Amino acid sequence: MVTGAKSIASLLAFVLAFFVSPTFAQDAGIVPLTNPPPHTLHLYCLSTGSIETRQNQLVAGGSWQKVSVPVPVYLIRHPAAWILFDTGYGSQTKSDFSGLLGKLVSFFMGIRWQPEDSVLAQLKKIHLPPEEIRFILLSHLHSDHAGGLRDFPRATVFLSQAEWEAAQGGRWSHFRNGQISRQWETDLRRIAPISDRRGFPYQGFDHAHDLFGDGSLILLSTPGHTPGHWSLLLNFPSGKSILLTGDAAWTKENYQKPARRGFLARHLTRHDETKEWESLVKIRKFAEDNPDLMVIPGHDPAVWSTLKKFPEYYK
């Protein structure tokens, strides 16, 4: 999707790395491909714990087989910054699920987590201090995606305006929506909601945002699982493209058939079934139109087992 970086463009990108900030942050709005393509783009896949469930919760009509699903976080190295797509279960997961209610939720969800599972702990493997994470892109605000926000207090947090507006209810509303508000309430100043109105249509998706205006990191609006869910497309200088669906699709079957999630999983949190289905259909079409595209669903143990794992990376 992005042609190979030429040497001058690479040099320019290197120089720009010190000055470029996301187009989000610029009042001019999102103008795609205004910056040269990046000379470097690395994607690291980490899991920050696991959730024990049944196959028929991931996919309606599936078996009763027990499965252990990953809780992914994606670390991205772009010339302009280190970035996280989602934050998984963070260092405060134990206290997030303390108290009677928290323990019940944790038990019924089958959460398995150890302190060394947080991204914060795992980054030590590559000697990357947490303050180096400049931007966090959140697919949505569910507790298995926003849990690590507090571990990176210097990062600006981008999420969709629709997701943010839907999270403005009280504690009961957060509970009903699968959110734990203290995961983000500690510092609201760094939250930067982005309106779909600033986006542009992209290959069947109604709204997209080109993070650095270089075509390398494109957020795609995939609502339904939550009101303002985002997926992320990475276009590498090598020509390779990877789509991180987030929870728009939990598994490959969800978008390939497409197939809904299990009944309980669909109804435990508020969501929009029509929009969820439309997003699955769009992802399927996008994958069909781009046969070389690698798709990484949100919680698919089979796909996860085939991936390069941190500290290995895709480029």
Ligand SMILES: [Zn+2]
């Ligand atoms: Zn999730």
